[in-house]
Amino acid sequence: MNKTDIDVAVQNAVCEALALEADEVTPEATLTDELGAESIDLLDVLFRIERGTGVKVHAADLAEHIQGGLSDDEFSDDEETISEAGLTHLASIMPQIDTDALRGTLKAERVIDLFTVQNLADLVSQRAALASA
DSSP, X not given: OOHHHHHHHHHHHHHHHHTOOGGGOOTTOBTTTTTOOOHHHHHHHHHHHHHHHSOOOOHHHHHHHHXXXXXXXXXXXXXXXXOHHHHHHHHHHOTTSOHHHHTTTOBGGGGGXXXXXXXXXXXXXXXXXXXXX
């Protein structure tokens, strides 16, 4: 399955799980903030992605991808504000974010609100590549 096929499968999964039209589910749309996905919806999206692509992504995988192998203490401070190391990692997987604007203000619980359809498609593509290697 190539990148384009995965992008389409992810878009379709999001459309079906959230009962949205294809033109609403753009690559840059954020899953929770703009499209209104809740945690149960994300599980449905991940299930539909697996069904459509054969690539299995668990909710825990999504969390691990977002945190990037950083420990909780490395990722955020005691007030749950994302650290510089956390922001650097987030910028590598979510190139659309403005780290300067978020520096010192982004709370760990809000990170998922920045995760886009394209970020999810990129994760699925990465998992597909690992599975076929």
